[in-house]
Amino acid sequence: MPKQHALFGRPIRLAPRRVSFLLFSLGLFALFTLFFTLPSAIPTGPSLSKSIADGKASIPKLKNPFSSSILNPFRPVVHPPAIQKNSTYGGSSWSTHWTWLSPFSSSVTLDENRSLLPPLKERPPIYCYYDTSAQRDKATKDAESDLLLTWRRAWWAQGFRPIILSPAEAMSNPLYDELQRQEVETLFKTDMMRWLAWENMGGGLLAHNLLFPMAAHEDPLLSFLRRGEYPGLIRWEGLDDGLFAGSKSEVTAAVMTALRSPEKRGAKSFIEAVPAETFAVDKTHDGVAFYNTKTVEKLYSQVADAIGTNRAAGTSSLNTLVNSHLHVTWQDLFTRGIAVLKPLPTHTTFMIEPALKLATWLSMCPDTPMPSSCPPNNPKCSPCVASHPMKISTPARYQNTTGLYTIGTVPHPYTRGTLNSLKDTIDVPWIRRDMTRDLWLAELTKELLGTGLSASARILTFKEAVAGEYATSHSVWFTAERDEPPHDLDWYFGFRIPVNATDGKSETPVPGPERRPKPEHDPKDGPIPKDDEFAREPELLKRAKDVGKSKLEKDVKVREAIEAWNLADTEAWRFARAFLARARVERLKWEEEESKYAGGAGHDKEKKRSAWGRWGE
Numbered sequence: 001m002p003k004q005h006a007l008f009g010r011p012i013r014l015a016p017r018r019v020s021f022l023l024f025s026l027g028l029f030a031l032f033t034l035f036f037t038l039p040s041a042i043p044t045g046p047s048l049s050k051s052i053a054d055g056k057a058s059i060p061k062l063k064n065p066f067s068s069s070i071l072n073p074f075r076p077v078v079h080p081p082a083i084q085k086n087s088t089y090g091g092s093s094w095s096t097h098w099t100w101l102s103p104f105s106s107s108v109t110l111d112e113n114r115s116l117l118p119p120l121k122e123r124p125p126i127y128c129y130y131d132t133s134a135q136r137d138k139a140t141k142d143a144e145s146d147l148l149l150t151w152r153r154a155w156w157a158q159g160f161r162p163i164i165l166s167p168a169e170a171m172s173n174p175l176y177d178e179l180q181r182q183e184v185e186t187l188f189k190t191d192m193m194r195w196l197a198w199e200n201m202g203g204g205l206l207a208h209n210l211l212f213p214m215a216a217h218e219d220p221l222l223s224f225l226r227r228g229e230y231p232g233l234i235r236w237e238g239l240d241d242g243l244f245a246g247s248k249s250e251v252t253a254a255v256m257t258a259l260r261s262p263e264k265r266g267a268k269s270f271i272e273a274v275p276a277e278t279f280a281v282d283k284t285h286d287g288v289a290f291y292n293t294k295t296v297e298k299l300y301s302q303v304a305d306a307i308g309t310n311r312a313a314g315t316s317s318l319n320t321l322v323n324s325h326l327h328v329t330w331q332d333l334f335t336r337g338i339a340v341l342k343p344l345p346t347h348t349t350f351m352i353e354p355a356l357k358l359a360t361w362l363s364m365c366p367d368t369p370m371p372s373s374c375p376p377n378n379p380k381c382s383p384c385v386a387s388h389p390m391k392i393s394t395p396a397r398y399q400n401t402t403g404l405y406t407i408g409t410v411p412h413p414y415t416r417g418t419l420n421s422l423k424d425t426i427d428v429p430w431i432r433r434d435m436t437r438d439l440w441l442a443e444l445t446k447e448l449l450g451t452g453l454s455a456s457a458r459i460l461t462f463k464e465a466v467a468g469e470y471a472t473s474h475s476v477w478f479t480a481e482r483d484e485p486p487h488d489l490d491w492y493f494g495f496r497i498p499v500n501a502t503d504g505k506s507e508t509p510v511p512g513p514e515r516r517p518k519p520e521h522d523p524k525d526g527p528i529p530k531d532d533e534f535a536r537e538p539e540l541l542k543r544a545k546d547v548g549k550s551k552l553e554k555d556v557k558v559r560e561a562i563e564a565w566n567l568a569d570t571e572a573w574r575f576a577r578a579f580l581a582r583a584r585v586e587r588l589k590w591e592e593e594e595s596k597y598a599g600g601a602g603h604d605k606e607k608k609r610s611a612w613g614r615w616g617e
């Protein structure tokens with residue numbers, strides 16, 4: 001009896017000829033699948049079409065080989081992900097997804113121009129209370145508004161969402177009427193307003209507007225505060241009313257106790273009015289610096305005297321002091337100095353000028369009323385000394401070293417091509433014959449990854465170095481096609497970068513690129529240009545910028561060809577550009593939302609501006 005085969009439980013009879021036909025078909029199917037899906041599995045660059053029409057090679061308009069290949073007939077048809085709100089800025093666009101660490105964004109965004117960025121980190125709100133109803137003259141108001149700006153900038157840079165509350169928030173608390181009806185000390189009432197405003201916002205963090213984060217991003221206290229979850233109502237020993245943390249229910253309970261407890265009759269502050277066990281008291285607070293009157297009088301008598309003589313001028317002086325401490329704290333973190341990356345050293349001296357300029361500003365001593373002073377939370381700091389500025393180097397390779405701040409300049413492959421070859425016109429045959437693929441990225445990561453790795457492995461490291469958790473506080477990257485460093489980096493660093501600052505003694509401004517001597521160069525970092533070649537760099541860079549913006553068919557074609565030839569370098573360039581653009585949009589959106597509330601109700605525009613300080617333009 002012939003053997004019975006079964007399919008779906010039903011017996012079928014297969015003749016030997018049919019079996020071999022079935023096997024043959026299966027084999028064909030497997031081969032077919034393998035053949036057509038392979039291009040999306042092997043991480044290599046695209047191969048150039050060999051078809052050469054009228055002397056010119058045509059470069060296939062391949063998006064990239066990693067995207068679900070269009071040739072793959074079994075590829076499910078996918079909709080591109082929904083475009084997220086506010087995800088375009090200055091020619092950049094992006095999407096956000098937790099799978100961001102993939103070599104090529106377009107395999108997820110399905111749009112060659114849309115970069116895939118890591119999700120934005122949740123910023124826990126930190127509130128401070130500013131009494132806009134108190135009487136002040138204009139100069140004092142302006143000085144205080146500048147100080148509030150410093151406060152907001154410092155907390156923003158550390159990953160928080162700083163929000164300034166006003167009596168308006170306190171008055172919309174249902175408990176406000178109860179407070180109004182009571183006979184209490186004025187000081188207590190003022191303090192209570194602050195708590196009512198905070199309670200109305202639903203708890204979280206309440207800081208004094210003279211309390212600043214002054215430590216590394218990784219500082220334990222700052223990390224704890226950033227987590228946004230607080231066990232119990234916490235205050236910090238020795239910080240008085242500088243900082244509180246707690247969830248809404250705990251804050252509400254404490255406010256009720258303070259309003260209804262008998263102890264409050266003589267109390268002058270919230271802390272006095274509630275039983276001691278209301279708070280869990282934490283002892284360590286090295287990460288924050290508090291410039292309350294007590295501290296300023298003790299440590300910075302010069303500033304305290306200035307405040308005593310003229311409130312506006314004194315407050316302004318305090319603002320300068322705080323800003324200088326924030327800057328010095330940053331400088332102290334980077335003991336090995338600043339690395340301005342220069343992966344193809346021969347002809348990129350002019351290209352990295354903006355990065356070098358930024359490094360110079362960062363390394364300078366900030367303006368300060370008390371040059372050798374230290375922040376109150378770190379009396380053993382090393383103050384900035386003009387004769388020993390931070391070290392600036394221009395290494396060719398990216399190094400992930402503690403204590404080294406990295407400023408990266410990412411060129412578009414066209415820019416890199418034109419500068420590196422000193423060619424002012426690039427055409428498709430040249431790209432095909434002479435351009436080394438993804439050279440910039442390969443050079444950049446040579447020390448970290450060695451040679452012989454694929455571009456897709458390098459791009460992952462690059463993305464980690466730009467946008468990783470650790471990276472954002474240790475580096476900043478921008479594209480090479482800009483004349484100046486981005487102008488809102490103050491918000492990235494958390495202090496006012498001394499543009500055109502003096503070192504406290506001489507009044508000479510930083511010379512512009514045309515007058516600046518070529519920077520000191522460590523021979524280890526690679527060759528430097530000959531003078532005549534150096535002289536050509538500005539014009540070549542300008543040409544590259546023009547091509548980048550050009551709509552001429554010829555330029556667009558070359559640009560597309562060069563992007564297709566250098567997929568990884570292009571991906572890096574888009575990624576760095578989108579990452580910085582998104583950081584700006586995040587801040588602009590927050591400012592847009594917050595400006596509605598500025599100064600509370602009943603304030604005219606001018607007052608609003610002054611209560612909120614200058615928005616970083």
Ligand SMILES: *[C@@H]1O[C@H](CO)[C@@H](O)[C@H](O)[C@H]1NC(C)=O
Pocket residue numbers: 111112113
């Ligand atoms: C990407 O940008 C280029 C040039 O800006 C444009 O020609 C192209 O159509 C864009 N692609 C998509 C999918 O939007």
Ligand SMILES: *[C@@H]1O[C@H](CO)[C@@H](O)[C@H](O)[C@H]1NC(C)=O
Pocket residue numbers: 400461462464465468470
């Ligand atoms: C750099 O080093 C830090 C810690 O030492 C690590 O978390 C980070 O992932 C490293 N970055 C890269 C790009 O390797």
Ligand SMILES: *[C@@H]1O[C@H](CO)[C@@H](O)[C@H](O)[C@H]1NC(C)=O
Pocket residue numbers: 499500509
């Ligand atoms: C810095 O100085 C240059 C020229 O000395 C000037 O053009 C520029 O506007 C100044 N920048 C700022 C922010 O003051």
Ligand SMILES: *[C@@H]1O[C@H](CO)[C@@H](O)[C@H](O)[C@H]1NC(C)=O
Pocket residue numbers: 085086585588589592
């Ligand atoms: C965000 O998008 C809204 C409309 O979608 C727009 O009105 C607003 O200006 C955008 N904000 C920024 C900062 O781009």
